[in-house]
Amino acid sequence: MAAGPMRIRAKIDGETVNVRALMSHPMETGLRKDSSGNTIPAHYITEVTASVNGKTVLTAEWSGAISTNPYFEFDVKAKAGDKITLKWVDNKGESKEETIEVK
Amino acid sequence: MQRREVLKAGVGLGVFGTLIASGLVQPRLAHAARQMENAFQAKSLEEALKAVGASGAAASNDIVLTAPDIAENGAVVPIELESKLPNTEMIALFVEKNPNALSAVFHFTPEALPRVKTRVKMGQSSDVVAVVKAGGKYYMTKKEVKVTLGGCGG
Amino acid sequence: MFKKQVLAVSLIAAVWNITSFGAFAANDEDARLKAIEAYRKQIADGNPSDLLAMEGEELWRTPYGPKNQSLERCDLGLGPGVVKGAAAKLPRYFPDTGKVEDLESRLMTCMEQLQGVERQKVIDSPWRKGEKLRMDKIVAYIVTESNGEKIEVDMSHPKMKEMYELGKRMFFYRTGPFDFSCATCHGKDGQRIRLQELPNITKQEGAAAGWGSWPAYRVSNSQFWTMQMRLNDCFRQQRTAEPIYGSDATIALSVYMAANGNGGVMLTPGIKR
Numbered sequence: 001m002a003a004g005p006m007r008i009r010a011k012i013d014g015e016t017v018n019v020r021a022l023m024s025h026p027m028e029t030g031l032r033k034d035s036s037g038n039t040i041p042a043h044y045i046t047e048v049t050a051s052v053n054g055k056t057v058l059t060a061e062w063s064g065a066i067s068t069n070p071y072f073e074f075d076v077k078a079k080a081g082d083k084i085t086l087k088w089v090d091n092k093g094e095s096k097e098e099t100i101e102v103k
Numbered sequence: 104m105q106r107r108e109v110l111k112a113g114v115g116l117g118v119f120g121t122l123i124a125s126g127l128v129q130p131r132l133a134h135a136a137r138q139m140e141n142a143f144q145a146k147s148l149e150e151a152l153k154a155v156g157a158s159g160a161a162a163s164n165d166i167v168l169t170a171p172d173i174a175e176n177g178a179v180v181p182i183e184l185e186s187k188l189p190n191t192e193m194i195a196l197f198v199e200k201n202p203n204a205l206s207a208v209f210h211f212t213p214e215a216l217p218r219v220k221t222r223v224k225m226g227q228s229s230d231v232v233a234v235v236k237a238g239g240k241y242y243m244t245k246k247e248v249k250v251t252l253g254g255c256g257g
Numbered sequence: 258m259f260k261k262q263v264l265a266v267s268l269i270a271a272v273w274n275i276t277s278f279g280a281f282a283a284n285d286e287d288a289r290l291k292a293i294e295a296y297r298k299q300i301a302d303g304n305p306s307d308l309l310a311m312e313g314e315e316l317w318r319t320p321y322g323p324k325n326q327s328l329e330r331c332d333l334g335l336g337p338g339v340v341k342g343a344a345a346k347l348p349r350y351f352p353d354t355g356k357v358e359d360l361e362s363r364l365m366t367c368m369e370q371l372q373g374v375e376r377q378k379v380i381d382s383p384w385r386k387g388e389k390l391r392m393d394k395i396v397a398y399i400v401t402e403s404n405g406e407k408i409e410v411d412m413s414h415p416k417m418k419e420m421y422e423l424g425k426r427m428f429f430y431r432t433g434p435f436d437f438s439c440a441t442c443h444g445k446d447g448q449r450i451r452l453q454e455l456p457n458i459t460k461q462e463g464a465a466a467g468w469g470s471w472p473a474y475r476v477s478n479s480q481f482w483t484m485q486m487r488l489n490d491c492f493r494q495q496r497t498a499e500p501i502y503g504s505d506a507t508i509a510l511s512v513y514m515a516a517n518g519n520g521g522v523m524l525t526p527g528i529k530r
Contacts, residue, residue, distance in 0.1 A: 007311050016216060024308045026479075029224070031202055046137050050215070057214035061137045065198060065206040065224050067179045068479040071303035073220035074209075171299055173292040175452065176530040179476040181299040222300070251293075251452055252477070252530070 003090065006098045010084055017078040017102050019050065021086050022071055029064035045070065045088045052078045054085070078102055139195075139208045148197055148232065151204040155195055156241065157234045163188065163242035168233040170248050177225040177250040184209070184219050188237035191217035195236075200229035225250050293452060297528075306397050306474040306526035309481050313398030316391055322372030331367035333360070333399065344399050345406035345523045348512050350414035357420045359511045360396060361485045362503040380502045384486060389502075396483045400472050400525035408469055408523055410515045417512060420505070424513030427506060428458070433497035439510070443467070453530070458514055465521020468514040473527030481526070484511060 004024030011018045023045065030042025044064040050057055057076050078084060080102050087097040137143060142154035152158050169183035184194045194217060195208045206223045217235075225231075225248060232245040317328045317340070333343035334351065348359040354366055368374040374388070382388040412418060431438040440459070442448055448455040456463035472483045482490075488507050492499045500506045 005308055005311060007307050020303060022303060022305055022308050024305075027224075029202075052214060055214070057212050059210045060219070061139050061143070061208040061210075063143050063203060063206050065201055065203070067222040067224055067476070069305035069308060071220070071222050071305070073303070075216040075218055077214045077216075171292065171296040173289060173296060175293050175296050176476050178479075179300055181296075222303075 003094055003096065006086065006088070006096055008084065008086055008098055008100045010078075010100055010102050012080060012102060013075070015077060016075045017082070017084065018073070018075050019084055019086075020071070020073045021098075022069065023048075023088060023096070024069055025088070025090065027064055027066055027068045027070060031064075042091055045090045048072060048086065048088045050074065050076065051085045051087075052076055053083050138210075139205070142195075142205050142208075143203060145205060146203060148199045148204040148230075151197055152232075152234065155205070155208070155234060157195070157236070157243065160234055160241035160243040163235070163244060166194075166233050166235050166242060166244040168231065168244050168246050170231050170246050172247075173249045173251060174225065176252050177227070178252075179222050180225050180231075180248060180250070181222050182220070182231065184233050186217040186235045186237060188217075188235055188242060190238040191235055193234075193236040194219065195234040196221075196223065197232040197234070198223060198225050198229050199232060200227050201225065204232075289452075290454075297530075300476065300528055304474055304526060304528045305479070306401070306472075306481055306528070309394045309397035310401040310526070311398075313394035313396065316395050317398055320372075322368065322374040324371065324373035326371045326373075328364075328367055328371060328395070330371060331364070333363055333367075340399055340402045342403055342406045344403035344525065346409050346411065348417075348420070348508055348515060349411055350416050357414075357416050357505075357508055357512060359484065359503075359508045360399060361392060361483060362508060364392060364395060364399075365503055376503070385480065393481055393483055393486075396472055397481055397526055400523070403523045404525055406523045408465060408515060408518045408521045410512070410519055412516055412519075417516075420509045420512040421516055423505070424509035424511070427510055428513055433495045435496060437495045437497075439491060439495075458517060461517060461520065464514050464517030466518075468511075468518040469521045469523050469525065470527035470529075472525060473529045475529045477530060 006024065007022045009020045025045055026043055027045065028040050028043040030039065032040045034040050042064055045062050045066065048060040048062065058074055060072070076084065082102045083099050084102060085097060085099040087095060089095045139155060142151050145151040145154045152160070165187040167185040167187065170180060174180040182196060184196060186194055191211055193208060193210050196206045197204045198206055207221065209219050211217050228249045230245045230247050232243060234241060234243045320327050330337045333340065334346055334349045335343050344360055347363065348357050350357050351363065358366060365376045365379050368379065369376050379388040379392060385393060412421065428439040442455050443458040446457045456467040458464045458467050471487050472481065474481050485502055485507055488510055489499050
């Protein structure tokens with residue numbers, strides 16, 4: 001399974017914005033074996049960065065214990081028109097970035 | 104190329120970097136520079152808490168750890184973490200009986216509320232532990248989650 | 258081979274034990290089921306099917322195939338291009354083909370007519386790869402657009418009644434080395450395999466619960482399953498011949514389930530353990 005798209009939804013809730021994200025990623029721990037008994041190499045997101053208008057507001061460090069196709073929800077101080085960016089980097093150095101405008 | 108990256112990563116990694124450079128730790132274990140790398144490599148909860156700097160964290164009722172009593176499938180265990188402690192800088196999530204206890208660390212600036220929701224894998228029934236760093240001090244809470252089907256076998 | 262047999266035997270044992278789960282007192286059992294229900298609610302938010310649906314919407318709109326056309330003029334029964342609510346009214350009789358079609362078979366018709374993609378190419382594709390992966394994504398998009406809609410299958414056309422009767426016969430038809438039918442597991446109330454309660458598809462409530470929660474994302478293998486895939490796996494578990502993708506046999510079974518579930522609510526895509 002290859003890493004794929006990311007889907008972000010943002011909802012204004014008073015002074016803050018609730019952000020929910022789904023990331024397409026296998027999140028392989030490196031501890032599983034395939035049907036022939038070979039270890040499936042580790043492949044997981046190690047870091048997620050959330051920023052508002054380019055300024056980092058929240059970072060997450062993950063292990064392979066985060067579930068496949070990760071779900072991540074958080075709240076940031078933002079308002080309509082602000083741009084929220086989410087970026088992940090995985091242990092193979094792949095990365096994905098997605099930006100949405102708060103409406 | 105890979106070796107180069109490892110060495111480069113090692114520079115910023117303090118003790119862990121030195122371990123890689125000295126060959127005590129397999130280079131394949133090295134990842135992009137996570138701030139908490141050595142804590143992620145720790146096996147037991149005790150070691151991981153120590154590596155995070157949270158040994159002896161005080162039990163606190165101001166941490167809300169929401170997790171199911173029973174998870175039908177350990178591959179997806181929904182977790183919500185919220186700190187009501189002022190000046191929360193960090194929340195870390197541990198699953199005691201997973202092969203590596205530390206699952207995730209969240210670092211907050213004042214521009215983000217100290218609340219996150221995500222999902223973790225659990226190999227078996229276990230305590231889930233949340234550690235909060237607030238005002239430079241560590242606090243913790245825990246909850247038992249029973250798993251009817253382990254989440255590490257695929 | 259041996260492993261398969263062991264699995265089959267344990268499956269039979271599990272079904273046998275369905276009613277004699279007895280190790281727990283009724284109260285404990287209730288508490289356990291309530292806790293599992295709570296767990297299911299917690300994971301329903303943030304269904305990874307959304308990722309496929311997002312790609313599916315893109316595929317729906319993007320020109321493809323020998324004719325380099327999009328699917329935007331595809332008629333799923335509510336008029337060309339109408340997606341909202343369409344899946345809740347499928348399967349249905351389509352006058353243009355003179356056939357009863359379910360979602361996947363109707364999409365194959367559209368792909369063939371609009372895009373020039375041969376039906377057989379989709380049928381021959383391995384699961385979750387190539388044309389079937391495209392299909393999975395488009396299905397995810399379309400069923401997401403029916404989430405919360407009422408299951409409303411129009412049974413007025415004689416061909417629908419014919420398919421219903423065929424589907425019913427298939428549902429009760431015992432076959433395979435263990436003499437299983439669909440009804441063995443899904444024909445009575447209160448049946449269970451381990452902790453999974455099995456809907457009684459012969460009744461409205463059970464049929465609505467079953468039909469209305471597929472297609473679904475399965476957390477155990479991180480896969481999205483369309484109804485065609487779900488049905489195929491039922492036959493595999495029966496240890497009998499697996500039906501051809503989009504064949505009348507699969508459509509008939511879908512008509513039987515959907516019609517029995519009429520009046521229920523589509524909670525699609527579902528999320529399953």
